[in-house]
Amino acid sequence: MNLTLKDIAQAMGVSVTTVSKALKDYKDISPETKTRIRAYTEKVNFRPNAHASFLRTQKTRLIGLVLPRLKHDFFNEITESIICYAASHDYKVIVLCSEESYEKEKSQIKELLQLNVDGIFISVAKNTNDYTHLKQVIKNNTPLILFDRTVKLVPSLQVVNDDFEAGFMATEHLIKQGCKKIVHLRGDLIPQISIDRFFGYKKALEKHNIPFKKELVTICSENTFEEGYKGVFNLIKKFPDVDGLFAITDLVAIGAMGAFKELGYQIPKDVAIIGYSNWLISSLITPKLSTIEQNGNKMGKQVMQSFLDLQNTDGEMATSKYQRLIIPSRLIPRTSSMKTTELL
Amino acid sequence: MNLTLKDIAQAMGVSVTTVSKALKDYKDISPETKTRIRAYTEKVNFRPNAHASFLRTQKTRLIGLVLPRLKHDFFNEITESIICYAASHDYKVIVLCSEESYEKEKSQIKELLQLNVDGIFISVAKNTNDYTHLKQVIKNNTPLILFDRTVKLVPSLQVVNDDFEAGFMATEHLIKQGCKKIVHLRGDLIPQISIDRFFGYKKALEKHNIPFKKELVTICSENTFEEGYKGVFNLIKKFPDVDGLFAITDLVAIGAMGAFKELGYQIPKDVAIIGYSNWLISSLITPKLSTIEQNGNKMGKQVMQSFLDLQNTDGEMATSKYQRLIIPSRLIPRTSSMKTTELL
DNA sequence: CTGAAAGCGCTTACAG
DNA sequence: CTGAAAGCGCTTACAG
Numbered sequence: 033m034n035l036t037l038k039d040i041a042q043a044m045g046v047s048v049t050t051v052s053k054a055l056k057d058y059k060d061i062s063p064e065t066k067t068r069i070r071a072y073t074e075k076v077n078f079r080p081n082a083h084a085s086f087l088r089t090q091k092t093r094l095i096g097l098v099l100p101r102l103k104h105d106f107f108n109e110i111t112e113s114i115i116c117y118a119a120s121h122d123y124k125v126i127v128l129c130s131e132e133s134y135e136k137e138k139s140q141i142k143e144l145l146q147l148n149v150d151g152i153f154i155s156v157a158k159n160t161n162d163y164t165h166l167k168q169v170i171k172n173n174t175p176l177i178l179f180d181r182t183v184k185l186v187p188s189l190q191v192v193n194d195d196f197e198a199g200f201m202a203t204e205h206l207i208k209q210g211c212k213k214i215v216h217l218r219g220d221l222i223p224q225i226s227i228d229r230f231f232g233y234k235k236a237l238e239k240h241n242i243p244f245k246k247e248l249v250t251i252c253s254e255n256t257f258e259e260g261y262k263g264v265f266n267l268i269k270k271f272p273d274v275d276g277l278f279a280i281t282d283l284v285a286i287g288a289m290g291a292f293k294e295l296g297y298q299i300p301k302d303v304a305i306i307g308y309s310n311w312l313i314s315s316l317i318t319p320k321l322s323t324i325e326q327n328g329n330k331m332g333k334q335v336m337q338s339f340l341d342l343q344n345t346d347g348e349m350a351t352s353k354y355q356r357l358i359i360p361s362r363l364i365p366r367t368s369s370m371k372t373t374e375l376l
Numbered sequence: 377m378n379l380t381l382k383d384i385a386q387a388m389g390v391s392v393t394t395v396s397k398a399l400k401d402y403k404d405i406s407p408e409t410k411t412r413i414r415a416y417t418e419k420v421n422f423r424p425n426a427h428a429s430f431l432r433t434q435k436t437r438l439i440g441l442v443l444p445r446l447k448h449d450f451f452n453e454i455t456e457s458i459i460c461y462a463a464s465h466d467y468k469v470i471v472l473c474s475e476e477s478y479e480k481e482k483s484q485i486k487e488l489l490q491l492n493v494d495g496i497f498i499s500v501a502k503n504t505n506d507y508t509h510l511k512q513v514i515k516n517n518t519p520l521i522l523f524d525r526t527v528k529l530v531p532s533l534q535v536v537n538d539d540f541e542a543g544f545m546a547t548e549h550l551i552k553q554g555c556k557k558i559v560h561l562r563g564d565l566i567p568q569i570s571i572d573r574f575f576g577y578k579k580a581l582e583k584h585n586i587p588f589k590k591e592l593v594t595i596c597s598e599n600t601f602e603e604g605y606k607g608v609f610n611l612i613k614k615f616p617d618v619d620g621l622f623a624i625t626d627l628v629a630i631g632a633m634g635a636f637k638e639l640g641y642q643i644p645k646d647v648a649i650i651g652y653s654n655w656l657i658s659s660l661i662t663p664k665l666s667t668i669e670q671n672g673n674k675m676g677k678q679v680m681q682s683f684l685d686l687q688n689t690d691g692e693m694a695t696s697k698y699q700r701l702i703i704p705s706r707l708i709p710r711t712s713s714m715k716t717t718e719l720l
Numbered sequence: 721c722t723g724a725a726a727g728c729g730c731t732t733a734c735a736g
Numbered sequence: 737c738t739g740a741a742a743g744c745g746c747t748t749a750c751a752g
Contacts, residue, residue: 146423
């Protein structure tokens with residue numbers, strides 16, 4: 033059904049070689065022939081079969097993107113950004129979802145290698161703590177880029193948010209608002225982003241001579257509304273005098289906010305709250321939630337750009353090396369944390 | 377770098393043919409040979425090159441998915457659902473984003489055909505009103521499934537929400553709450569979903585003998601918060617006595633809600649509001665927004681299932697035919713519309 | 721039960 | 737400037 037080079041060659045009375053070369057703009061084909069052939073292929077809407085072409089060139093112009101999940105404002109934004117930017121460079125993206133499962137992630141990586149994608153971009157599942165599948169990619173000489181949920185132990189390019197800085201920024205913002213007893217609803221223990229945000233929180237307390245109390249930190253491993261909600265109810269029993277809260281994610285912060293409201297706390301008067309991620313919802317609820325902007329669009333572009341850069345310097349590409357590119361975040365102060373009118 | 381059938385054959389002292397057949401479980405290979413070969417390929421982690429295989433079988437096990445955008449709760453959910461369900465049937469999904477551009481959509485379809493995907497799933501851009509690119513897919517004998525934003529003029533499988541029914545349901549719900557003067561913030565003129573929801577609105581008014589007034593309908597073509605917000609301000613000038621509002625999408629409804637609040641209206645006492653889509657945010661704002669649940673997960677599964685069904689009945693597949701599969705929606709009444717305590 | 725060979729649709733080194 | 741031919745890595749009809 034589909035046209036082939038052979039069909040075109042026959043129709044035009046030239047060889048398959050000539051058609052192929054004309055389409056790829058080889059310089060040893062006469063301009064007239066090129067024009068003639070191009071006009072025809074345009075007319076009949078011919079495009080060379082990508083798979084056959086791959087067999088010779090070893091370039092598929094396909095990228096594999098593995099995400100823990102898609103229903104998630106941040107991954108979502110990154111995905112759109114990568115897909116669009118890739119398209120503008122004539123790459124297509126195969127999107128896979130590990131559903132937070134290490135096993136799936138592993139087999140998906142394998143399948144992508146089988147498909148000979150030109151590069152793999154991945155944000156790892158929460159419980160991924162064996163990295164042989166990622167090292168396999170490197171061994172296979174396929175460019176690998178980790179983003180957001182990265183793994184420091186893998187010697188590859190990594191694009192991350194400045195989670196430590198941002199955690200620091202969020203916490204210091206609360207301190208500057210006068211908070212003395214600040215709760216942190218953190219993420220699970222393994223993910224680097226969760227560790228880094230937590231360290232940022234600690235560092236800010238330290239800088240401002242506020243003693244760190246581990247009882248004020250609660251793990252919300254699934255980053256859900258419910259965890260934030262219940263987390264606050266539990267904490268409040270022991271520490272009714274908390275006056276600030278920094279959550280790993282906006283949704284957790286919103287859960288916490290709900291709990292505080294029910295408990296009769298005024299926000300931000302009694303307790304100042306800040307989230308993380310700047311989800312759409314955060315600017316629409318009451319009170320508007322202060323947060324940290326994670327620019328998914330920027331990160332997606334950086335990931336794709338890094339990949340393109342690798343393609344251009346492939347002389348050295350054989351040895352994948354560890355490198356971290358950090359995307360700066362931004363504090364977005366809103367009503368939920370503004371005890372004073374001071375703006376940072 | 378990658379292993380090939382030839383490498384395996386050499387290593388095991390058999391022919392390439394035998395290896396290939398053993399892996400594909402041909403019955404004319406002895407069980408012992410099969411076991412031996414499989415054990416080895418497992419060990420060295422060999423998987424046959426997908427592109428070479430395609431060249432013979434003409435099956436890529438790739439699906440092309442074209443969306444107007446990804447940053448969107450509903451498309452998002454559908455995408456995740458399709459990707460996961462596809463993965464469980466050993467299909468991979470190439471995701472493309474038309475960014476609501478007909479031109480991009482058109483060229484993306486062309487590129488997918490060039491890649492010989494086994495099927496194309498698409499939700500069309502808002503301004504797509506030429507369908508030759510879609511008919512091209514059918515002519516090419518590639519299974520085509522339209523979903524959500526479909527086009528009745530294309531003779532293909534279409535999976536849609538019951539937008540008419542749902543629009544009717546939403547409006548009737550408001551009427552049963554005692555609303556007499558109901559605003560509709562509708563979507564743009566072209567999209568079928570926008571037309572159908574509007575017709576549902578009209579039909580409900582008609583059934584309950586409420587005269588339809590076109591001044592009470594405002595177009596929110598981008599489905600944004602701002603449009604909902606401004607829409608209400610404009611309407612209220614002429615019709616300060618509106619007592620109900622049905623919006624094309626939750627986000628528009630939330631914008632409207634914001635405007636009513638600012639204008640001093642009580643929700644739902646003065647004006648009852650209902651949205652559409654059940655975005656995450658809708659259950660988290662105050663008051664909680666009544667809405668129509670669009671089950672993206674169900675729709676994604678239905679799309680993929682329909683595709684699989686087509687594969688199994690390929691005897692007749694040559695002629696693509698028009699068929700509409702309707703995914704039922706569900707009314708989710710929440711505080712924003714409950715003037716009475718009556719539940720439907 | 722096993723294998724030699726043709727062929728899928730390209731690309732490109734080589735010859736003319 | 738043009739073309740014949742080899743080969744990318746598979747699958748499968750056919751022969752034995």
